[in-house]
Structure formats: structure tokens, C-alpha cells
Amino acid sequence: MGTADNNPPVGIIGGTGLSTLSGLEITAERPVDTPWGQPSSALVEGRLGDQAVVFLARHGNPHRIPPHQVNYRANLQALYDVGVRTVVGVNAVGGIHPDMGPAHIVIPDQIIDYTWGRASTFFEGELDETTHIDFTWPYTRKARELLIAAARDQGLPFSDFGVYGATQGPRLETAAEVLRLERDGCDLVGMTGMPEAALAAELKMNYVCLALVVNHAAGKSDHIITMAEIEAAIDQGMSGIKRILEVSMSGLGALTPQFS
Template sequence: MLAFIGGTGLTRIDGLVIHQRHALETRFGAPSAPVVEGELNGAPVLFLARHGDPHTRLPHQVNYRANLLALKEAGASAIVAVNAVGGITAATGSLVIPDQIIDYTWGRHSTFFDGADDPLVHVDFSWPFDRALRDRLRIAVEAAKAPWQDGGCYAATQGPRLETAAEIQRLEQDGNSIVGMTGMPEAVLARELGLPYAMLSLVVNPAAGKADREITMAEIEQVLHDGMAGVRRALAALAANQPSP
């Protein structure tokens, strides 16, 4: 079953017909919110609000292991994660389907296999986002008729503060095009669980030093409002065109 993880601006999905809420408890604790099972465009889907519903958890406080394991236990077979990001080279208001990620976070639980009795596991993470799922997501974004960018590198920073202009300059020199705080360890945990994973990132503001004036929260909220409409259309299109089991 296709699963969606919603970030800032997407704690719920319009048009989702809810059948059941799974209040799961995993061996790593409880996820941020119950896993919602329902139908979107007539197709079965799962949904989880990454930061809780309502939004209460900062990026470094999210129990990513519990979130991913809860989705797996609820029947997820693939995951599309939505995030609000800053644009380093990507334009504000556009949707980005990244194909690479660089992890700048620290202190987060980034593996399921760090217990004393767990096996020693190293997963191949050369290409962190599933190619086939990205192909389907591209078609869905095209159908949503939203401005978008195919490919790009997501810089995962620790937060919760935003970056300095100097840090953004370094991230750009490293080859990043967008910056967010939730991409890792979410992506690698999905890989450890064998779940195809792709991102749909909405650029809500220019990154630090990339605008010639101060960006206000009102402007960001407006971009979130307008851009998430395109995200919802894309998710609905993706759900309606799931491959046969």
C-alpha cells in the first residue's frame, strides 16, 4: 500500500476518505501520530503526519524509527515523503523531486540495527531515492500542473534554527539545491526496511542570503498554502495510478 508522510503544511490530506486510525506502538516507541488508513482517489493509502497532528514536534525531536516502522507494520509497500524546504538554487513555489541527499544532522537515531543483539547491517545508499517511484511521482506532478524541478540534492540540516548565509553558501558549494531538516534519517531508515522511498519537496522560501530582503512568515505561509494545493493534486494523481499488486 502506498504511504504518504506529511511535513509542515500537510498534517492532513484533503479528499482522503478515512477508514481506520492505527494507534501503533513499535519497539522504538510511538510514532508522531496514528497511521491513517483510507482511500484517496479510490485507491488505498496510508498517511502519517511527521510532526504530529497538530504539529508539535521539531525536526530533531521526531521519532523517525517509530514513524517508519509503524508505516511498515500498517502495510506500507512504498513511501512518498512531503517536506517544506528552502531554495538554494531551486525557485520559491516550485516542487522538487530530489535524486540525492547529503546528511548534515547529528545525534539522531539513524539505524534500526544499533542494539546489542542486532545484526551488523550496512545498506547501499548510493542512490537514496527509488528510481521507479520517482518516475511515477514525475508523472503525477506533471498531471498536477504545478511548477517543478526534476532532480537536485537535498541538504538535511539539524535545525530547529534556520541556517546562516555562510552555511547556505557552503551547502551550495557542496552541490545542494534545497535545504530541509527532515530528510535524514527518514530516507535511510526506509532503505533499511526495504521500502521504496521518494521525496516531494515544496520550496517555501529562498535560503539564507538568497534574497535581497527579509522574508516574512506571512509570505512563507502564503507559499505553503498555494504550493500544498499542487502537492495534494500530485498525491491524488499518484494514488490513482498505483501499479496493480
């Protein structure tokens, strides 16, 4: 996918199961601050292959911040301030679609926001004008194509479509709630997809989601959801996530901002 020597850094926001990234050649690790407060973790700067990357642990490292208390604005602002213009959000999700079982990788194309009470925009307070961003396509098409090509190149089982239903958490959903999500057209359910995607769009950054299914959503299997099941799916599927990241990095770094 070409040389990455002159590309801006690619941001990787890691969720459950990806609080660190093996294979990352670390060059610096530094705490930062933003006008919106501190991000979830220090920024880990380094290289993945020949591409500069900046890694941020969404839930902190160690994993301690629940989804509804993540400072999404600080996370995106911190990445933007160090030059990141393309972000990959890695998310652990529950599978609703019958083909999306544990350890399956999904590169979704749409999202529905069911969250509430989260600081979800940079456009508030004393503004000079009201701003309404276009959010028709929440995930950058060219970034999705690069992840899809990488997954195919690696021969991984994955889905190149999916509607991500973003719920409030931190509790898991009821079976009735999952049925409602399914009626609404959701294929996946997670707790961190929003407002992360919208904030990236407000900053005119490319944004794409790389999701790993870690359990069948509530009511979609004959047993309750356990942490043992989730951890087993993470162990099984995370190597594929990392391979996709490695193969797609230089191409992602070469993208120009979607909304420029």
C-alpha cells in the same frame, strides 16, 4: 495507471503544511506503538481515489514536534507494520538553486546528511551481524518517475532533479551555511529528509521525496525569512502537491519493494 484494489497501502508522511490531507476518505484512525516508541501521530488509514493509503503527520497533529525530535524510527516502523511498502515523504524546504523559488515543487534525486545526534538506524544494540545498506540512490527511481509523470500531467511548474541538504534545525541556517551547502552541490535545504530516507531503505521500502519550496534559503533573497512568507508559499503550492499525490497513488501502490 491500473487498478489499485489489490495494492498494499501507500504511506504518506506529511510535513509542514500537510498535517492533514483533504480528499482522503478516512476509514480508520488509530494510535499505534512500536519497539522504538510511539510515532509522531496516529495512523490515518483511508483511500485516495481507489488506492489505500496510510497518512502520518511527521510533526504531529497539531504541529508540535521539532525536526530533531521526530521519532523517525517509530514512524517508519509503524507504517511498515501496517503493510506499507512505498512511502512518499512530503517536505517543506528552502530553495538554494535559482530556479527553485517559493511555491516551486521539486522531486529530488539525491541527499546529503548534515544532521547529528538523531536515532538514525535500526541496526544497533546487540546484533547478530553488522549490516551496511546500499544507499547510492536514496530515492526509488520508479517512484520518482511516477511523481514526475504526474507533475507533467497536471502542468505544474516543477524540477525533476535536486540535491536535498538535510540540516539539524530547528533554527534556520545562516547565509554562510547556505553558501557551504551550495558549494557542496545542494539545491534544497530542509530538516526532515534524514534519517527518514535511510530508515526506509533499511526496511527495504520504496521511498521518494516530494518537496515544496516555501522560502528562498538564507542569503538568497534581499530580506529575512518570515513565517508569513512560508505560509503564503504553502497556500500557493500545496494544491499542486496534493494533485501529484492523487494522480500517482495507484502506480505507487503497485510498486514492488525496491530491495527485495
